[in-house]
Amino acid sequence: MGKLYFNYSTMNAGKSTALLQAAYNYEERGMAVLLLTAACDDRSGRGRIASRVGLARNAEVFDASTDLYERVRTARGDEDADNTVSCVLIDEAQFLTKTQVWQLARAVDDVGVPVLCYGLRVDFRGELFPGSAALLAWADELREVRTVCFCGKKATMVVRRGADGNPLTHGDQVGIGGEEQYVSLCRRHFRAATSKNDDGKSEAVRFVESALGAPALPPGRALPAKIREPPPPPLMTVTPIKARAASPAGPAQRAGPVAGVFSGLRPAPRVFCIGGLGAGPPRSS
Numbered sequence: 001m002g003k004l005y006f007n008y009s010t011m012n013a014g015k016s017t018a019l020l021q022a023a024y025n026y027e028e029r030g031m032a033v034l035l036l037t038a039a040c041d042d043r044s045g046r047g048r049i050a051s052r053v054g055l056a057r058n059a060e061v062f063d064a065s066t067d068l069y070e071r072v073r074t075a076r077g078d079e080d081a082d083n084t085v086s087c088v089l090i091d092e093a094q095f096l097t098k099t100q101v102w103q104l105a106r107a108v109d110d111v112g113v114p115v116l117c118y119g120l121r122v123d124f125r126g127e128l129f130p131g132s133a134a135l136l137a138w139a140d141e142l143r144e145v146r147t148v149c150f151c152g153k154k155a156t157m158v159v160r161r162g163a164d165g166n167p168l169t170h171g172d173q174v175g176i177g178g179e180e181q182y183v184s185l186c187r188r189h190f191r192a193a194t195s196k197n198d199d200g201k202s203e204a205v206r207f208v209e210s211a212l213g214a215p216a217l218p219p220g221r222a223l224p225a226k227i228r229e230p231p232p233p234p235l236m237t238v239t240p241i242k243a244r245a246a247s248p249a250g251p252a253q254r255a256g257p258v259a260g261v262f263s264g265l266r267p268a269p270r271v272f273c274i275g276g277l278g279a280g281p282p283r284s285s
């Protein structure tokens with residue numbers, strides 16, 4: 001009997017990596033999987049699940065009109081057939097609707113296939129996404145995919161940077177983007193970065209600037225002096241194997257967050273060890 005799983009975290013934690021690893025685990029044992037991702041998140045091309053470590057695969061897409069119960073039931077087909085699907089893996093699960101999470105729960109209960117969802121828990125305002133809220137409420141198992149803030153604590157929040165470089169506190173919940181726009185932080189530094197007073201704000205904002213690169217100012221406007229200064233030389237530079245293809249940022253900016261983490265602000269030796277924990281197929285299904 002399958003279960004409904006929600007593997008949640010912040011951005012850049014290793015969710016897509018874990019998903020692709022779980023898919024690989026099933027397939028190397030001769031079992032077929034159904035991969036799905038949100039149609040709206042086309043950073044690497046529509047219907048492409050891409051992880052920052054370089055793994056990538058094509059997937060089917062869902063939007064709000066997709067009936068996921070029907071899709072899973074059809075993919076499962078005859079359980080004894082060679083091409084039956086043994087597991088359903090869904091990336092960007094925060095973009096599921098509440099109805100779709102019920103459809104997945106029904107697929108687990110009535111079709112008997114495990115469904116593994118991977119997504120963000122909260123948005124840049126600290127609010128749950130609809131898909132995440134439903135999964136947190138109804139999934140059989142919740143698993144946190146962990147990553148760290150620049151201070152070394154677990155990152156649980158994500159800031160979105162506005163055009164002036166400052167973290168935003170209001171705006172549309174959905175804003176497709178990557179490292180040029182978003183940074184994962186612990187709650188304390190998220191609060192500091194988005195607060196109105198200066199209680200720790202400058203340190204957090206400096207980190208966001210350092211991680212995201214120069215803000216996107218309108219043409220003709222000079223950057224503030226502190227942003228024009230070149231960043232300190234990195235202690236250790238790690239180049240992502242594959243940057244998200246559709247990222248509007250240039251190559252230097254895409255490499256920014258990884259270099260920023262290691263650029264002497266704080267040693268963060270656990271970043272690569274913790275991200276991606278929990279990969280692999282569920283043991284209990």
Ligand SMILES: Nc1ncnc2c1ncn2[C@@H]1O[C@H](COP(=O)(O)OP(=O)(O)O)[C@@H](O)[C@H]1O
Pocket residue numbers: 009010011012013014015016017018050051052053147238239240241258271272275276
């Ligand atoms: N070249 C690399 N080698 C190893 N790990 C990397 C590399 N580049 C990025 N990472 C790690 O990959 C993780 C991001 O993976 P990804 O699956 O894209 O995250 P998510 O889907 O959660 O946004 C981070 O933990 C990051 O530190």
Ligand SMILES: Cc1cn([C@H]2C[C@H](O)[C@@H](COP(=O)(O)O)O2)c(=O)[nH]c1=O
Pocket residue numbers: 010011012015016041043092119120122123124125158160173174175176177178182
């Ligand atoms: C925080 C936040 C994120 N998003 C978008 C940005 C990306 O397109 C995805 C998450 O990507 P991941 O690296 O695969 O986790 O979600 C958003 O729309 N709104 C937000 O508040």
